[in-house]
Structures are given as structure tokens and as C-alpha cells.
Amino acid sequence: MRFGWLTLSLSPSPEEDADRIGQLIEQVRFAERLGFGDVWLTEHYFTGESVYNDALLFASAVAMRTERIRIGFAVVQLPFHHPVRLAVQLALLDNLSGGRIDVGVGKGTIYNEYEFVGHGLRSDDSRERMEEAVDIIGRLWGGGPVTYNGKYFQVQVPQLRPRPVQRPHLPLWRGVISPSSFSECGRLGAPILTSRLPVARIKERWAAYEAGLDAGGHDAAAKARLLAQSALWRNIYVAESNAQAKDELSALLLQTRAHMMHVRAAYNPADFTIDPAMLNPWADPVVGDDEAVKYVLATGSLYGSPARVRDQVAELRDAGVRHLLCQTGFGDMSHQQNLASMRRFGEEVMPALDQADRAGLGVGPNKFRRAYQKPCNRRGGPGSEPGAFLFQKIGGA
Numbered sequence: 001m002r003f004g005w006l007t008l009s010l011s012p013s014p015e016e017d018a019d020r021i022g023q024l025i026e027q028v029r030f031a032e033r034l035g036f037g038d039v040w041l042t043e044h045y046f047t048g049e050s051v052y053n054d055a056l057l058f059a060s061a062v063a064m065r066t067e068r069i070r071i072g073f074a075v076v077q078l079p080f081h082h083p084v085r086l087a088v089q090l091a092l093l094d095n096l097s098g099g100r101i102d103v104g105v106g107k108g109t110i111y112n113e114y115e116f117v118g119h120g121l122r123s124d125d126s127r128e129r130m131e132e133a134v135d136i137i138g139r140l141w142g143g144g145p146v147t148y149n150g151k152y153f154q155v156q157v158p159q160l161r162p163r164p165v166q167r168p169h170l171p172l173w174r175g176v177i178s179p180s181s182f183s184e185c186g187r188l189g190a191p192i193l194t195s196r197l198p199v200a201r202i203k204e205r206w207a208a209y210e211a212g213l214d215a216g217g218h219d220a221a222a223k224a225r226l227l228a229q230s231a232l233w234r235n236i237y238v239a240e241s242n243a244q245a246k247d248e249l250s251a252l253l254l255q256t257r258a259h260m261m262h263v264r265a266a267y268n269p270a271d272f273t274i275d276p277a278m279l280n281p282w283a284d285p286v287v288g289d290d291e292a293v294k295y296v297l298a299t300g301s302l303y304g305s306p307a308r309v310r311d312q313v314a315e316l317r318d319a320g321v322r323h324l325l326c327q328t329g330f331g332d333m334s335h336q337q338n339l340a341s342m343r344r345f346g347e348e349v350m351p352a353l354d355q356a357d358r359a360g361l362g363v364g365p366n367k368f369r370r371a372y373q374k375p376c377n378r379r380g381g382p383g384s385e386p387g388a389f390l391f392q393k394i395g396g397a
Contacts, residue, residue, distance in 0.1 A: 001313070001317055001321070001322055001324060001353050001354075002037045002038075002228070002322060002323045002324070003036050003037060003323075003324050003325075003350055004036060004037060004038040004039065004040060004072070004323065004324070004325040005027075005031040005036040005038070005040070005326055005328065006039070006042070006325045006326065006327045007027070007028075007039070007040070007042065007327070007329055008049065008327055008329065009024060009049075009050070009051060009329040009333075010049055010051070010255075010259060010329075010330075010331055010332060011048045011051035011332075012048065012259075012332040013048075017048075017051050021051055021052050021058075023335040024051070024052065024058075025061060025065055026335070027328075027338060027342070028065070029066060030339060030342060031069065031342065031346075032066050032067070032068060032069040034343070034345075034347070035346060035350055036069060036326070036346070037069065038069060038071070038072055038102065038325075039062065039066075039069050039071055039072065040072040040073070040074040040102075040104075041055040041058060041059055041062075041071070041072070041074065042055065042074055042075075043055040043073065043075065043076060043080075044109070044112065044115065045080075045115045045118060045119075046115065046118055047112075047259075047263040047267070048259070049259075055073055055076065056076070056086075056089050056090070056093065059071050059073070059093055059097075059101075060092075060093060060096060063093060063096045063097035063100070064096070068100075069100070070100045070101070070102055071093070071097055071100050071101055071102070072101070072103070072104060072173070073102070073103055073104050073105075074104045074173075074193070074233075074325075075104040075105055075106040076103065076104065076105045076106070077106060077108040077109065077115070078105050078106065078107065078108070078126075078129065078130040078133045078134070079107065079108045079116065079119070079123075079126045079129045079130065079133075080108065080119050080121075081133070082153075083134075083136040083140075083153060083155075084136065084140065084155055084157060086133070086137060087136070087137040087140040087141060088160065090137075090164070091141070091160060091161075091163060091164045092162060094164040094165045094166055094170055095162050095164070095165055099164075099166045101166070101170050101171075102171045102173060103170050103171065103172050103173070104172070104173040104174075104175070104193070105130065105133075105134060105172065106130070106175075107126040107127045107130040108126045108130075109123075110123075110274065110275065110278050111260075111264060111274055111278075112263070112264065112267075112268070113269055113272040114263070114264075114268050114269070117269060123272075125152075128151065128152065129152050132148075132151065132152050132153050133153070135148070135150075136148050136155060138169065140160040141160065141163070141164055141169040141170065142168070142169070143159065143160070143163065144159060145157065145158050145159060146159075146160075171191060172190070172191075173190070173191050173192070173193055174190045174191070174192055175192070175193050175194065175195070176192045176193070176194050176205075177194060177195075177197075179204070179205060179208045180208075182205050182208040182209040182212065183208045183209065183211060183212040183215070184212060185212060186208070186209040186211065186212020186213040186214075186215070186216060186226075187212040187213070187215050187216040188212075189213070189216055189218050189222060189226060190226075191226060191231075192209060192229075192231070193231040193232075193233060193325065194231075194232055194233070195232075195300060196280075196299040196300040197232065198299060199315055199319055202232070202316070202319040202320055202321060203319050206227075206230065206319075206320040206321075209226075209227070209230060210223070213226060213227070227322065228322050228323065230321075230322065230323060231323040231324070231325050232316065232321045232323070232324055232325065233300075233327065234301060234302050234316075234324060234325070234326065234327070235249070235253075235296065235300055235301040235302070235303070235327050235330065236301075236302050236303070236309070236326040236327065236328050236341070236345055237249040237252075237302075237303040237328070237341050238303070238304070238306055238309050238341045238344035238345045238348070238349065239303075239304070239305065239341065239344070242303075242304040242308050245303040245304045246303060246304070248337075249297070249301065249303050249330065250293050250297070251331075252330035252332075252333050253293050253297075253330055253331065254331075255330070256330050256331045257282070257292055257293070258289075259331070260283075261285055264285075265285070282295055282296050302316075306348035309345065309349050310348070310352050310353070313349060313353055314353065317353060326345065328341055328342050328345070
């Protein structure tokens with residue numbers, strides 16, 4: 001299996017922001033030393049989540065302090081960025097990192113309307129803004145002059161420089177939930193990520209993706225690479241015992257939810273209503289904390305002693321998961337507590353899965369790394385459409 005590391009950390013006060021930002025850099029470097037293959041940065045503003053706020057600027061610091069780990073965005077909230085500026089920044093990051101950038105883009109948070117208000121926007125037209133931005137970015141990365149006259153953006157650019165290192169363009173990811181979205185992404189040849197997918201449904205969803213790859217006519221090498229990339233996002237917390245892990249993770253999740261509910265109630269404008277279809281027990285304010293935490297523990301978390309978590313990861317591997325994204329920070333968890341859980345996972349869980357892979361029970365990490373870093377073959381029309389592949393944010397904040 002391949003393991004990625006994802007940060008959605010919270011700084012509890014402005015006075016702690018500087019320390020928390022420095023600690024995040026150290027956590028990324030530690031993740032690289034432990035053998036994680038990629039790090040994924042989130043983007044939120046104004047209330048302490050994603051404490052660095054500017055994920056692109058933070059990624060440049062990560063690129064300079066790391067050597068091998070890939071750097072992904074989960075996600076860039078496109079309405080908050082001018083597409084020409086963003087295309088240039090991402091291309092420069094790809095050069096600074098030596099071709100290590102993965103890009104997830106989305107139309108912006110579906111829960112935190114105050115982030116739009118803070119940028120002088122509202123979310124009503126966010127999808128249209130995103131679609132125009134993606135079109136422009138794709139054209140710029142394609143090379144040559146670009147003239148674009150849209151509803152939100154009118155640009156005329158001689159050419160983009162520097163060009164991205166990765167060709168034909170930076171990898172663009174798409175989040176998936178429904179069976180049809182797995183199939184469609186397979187047909188298009190889009191790398192995928194999913195979040196709270198129960199273990200019982202993983203095999204059928206991965207089978208739908210593979211069927212889509214077959215329907216899209218992708219060759220064997222592209223199919224193997226895309227299946228190896230397919231990622232599942234889980235909360236990870238490893239302690240000395242199962243009971244300790246459950247108690248400590250539950251407390252951290254309660255802190256996270258309390259903060260999340262407070263800032264939405266305090267800062268979302270009165271005329272904003274969250275789409276009921278997007279609410280789950282974790283995000284729905286009418287659901288009690290006990291039920292909400294039980295939901296997250298059951299559907300989106302791996303926790304316990306190293307032995308228990310090894311079994312949980314092995315269950316995912318046996319269901320077909322080859323790329324696990326691990327969120328290890330929650331609430332106002334201390335730096336040392338995060339490092340301790342990461343160390344247990346990196347030293348007592350990951351090596352066991354690595355040995356099993358090398359014994360033929362999965363895809364070995366070196367083979368995976370070669371496949372993962374190979375440029376994507378989009379084969380035909382759909383794959384060459386600028387911005388065809390988007391990583392829409394799933395759940396969370």
C-alpha cells in the first residue's frame with residue numbers, strides 16, 4: 001500500500017498560530033522520514049482551520065523543506081483565486097518541487113459561507129466561477145497564447161511561464177461518492193479520492209471504477225497506475241491501547257465539532273442555509289455530539305493499538321484500497337501527541353503492510369511509486385479536455 005498524510009489541523013488561538021505553522025512543517029518532514037508518499041494540504045480561512053490559510057504559499061515552504069514526498073491540495077477553493085495567478089503559482093510550485101505537485105480543486109466550502117463573504121463573494125455562483133477558472137487554467141497549462149472572454153474572467157495571455165514540469169499538465173484529482181461517479185471517472189481516466197465509504201462498499205465502488213477504465217479504453221499501464229492511485233481518506237489515531245485511542249480521539253473530535261459548530265453559527269450570514277442533502281450526522285447541528293462522534297468513528301476512522309490499526313488497514317487493503325490518506329491531527333491536539341501517533345503508525349503499522357505487499361499480498365511501494373509518478377495518458381478526447389478532472393471536496397469543514 002501507499003500511505004499519504006493529510007492535514008486539517010486547528011489552531012485554537014491567534015497567539016498559537018505561528019507555533020502551529022512551524023509544527024506543521026515539522027510534521028510534514030516527519031511524515032516524509034516515516035515513508036509517507038504524499039502530503040495533502042487543505043485550504044480554509046479566518047477561524048483557525050488550515051492555520052496557514054494560504055495553502056499555495058505554505059506548499060512552497062514544504063517544497064523547500066522536503067525532498068521526495070509529493071504535495072497535494074485537498075482542495076484549492078477556486079472562487080478565492082484568479083485563474084491566471086493560480087496557474088502561474090501552481091506551475092512555479094511544480095518547478096520548485098521538481099514535479100511533485102498534485103492538484104485538487106473545488107467550488108469552495110459548502111458549509112462556511114463566511115469564507116466567501118470574507119473574500120467579497122457569495123457561494124451562489126461558485127460552480128460557474130470554478131468552471132471558468134478550470135477552463136482557463138487548463139488552456140494556460142496547454143501552452144501557447146490564451147484569449148478568454150467569460151462571464152467572470154476576461155484574459156489575454158501570450159503564454160504561461162514557467163511551464164509545469166509534469167506533462168501534459170499537473171495531475172488533477174476528483175472526489176467520488178456515488179457508483180456512477182466512480183464509473184465516470186474511470187471512463188475519463190481521472191485519479192480519484194473518496195472519504196467516508198464503508199468497508200462493505202469499497203469493493204463494489206472500486207469495481208465500478210475499474211469497469212469505467214475498461215469502458216474508456218485505457219491501456220493496461222494506465223489502468224494499473226490509476227487503480228494504484230485511487231485513494232481513501234481516513235482519520236488515523238494510534239495509541240498504546242484500544243481504549244486509550246478511542247477515548248483520546250473521541251475527545252479531540254468533540255473539540256473539532258464544537259469549534260466547527262461555533263464558527264458557523266457565529267459567522268455565517270443569516271440568509272445562508274446549508275443544503276440539507278449535504279448534511280450528515282457529523283455536520284448536522286441538530287444531531288447530538290455522541291451520535292456525531294459515533295458516526296465518524298464508525299465510518300471514517302482507524303484507531304486503536306498498533307495491532308488493531310494494522311488489522312483495520314489490512315481489511316482496507318483486502319477490500320482493494322492501495323492508497324490510504326491519513327489525517328492524524330484533530331482539534332487542538334498537541335504537536336507531541338500528533339507525532340507520537342504518527343510514529344506508532346509509521347513504525348508499527350506501515351512496515352507490516354509493506355512486508356505483506358512484498359510477499360505478494362498487495363502492490364509494493366517501489367512499484368507503486370514508479371506507477372504513481374508516471375505521466376498520465378489521457379487517451380483521446382475526454383482526457384484532453386482542460387479541467388476535465390476535479391477533486392470536489394467531500395464532507396469535512
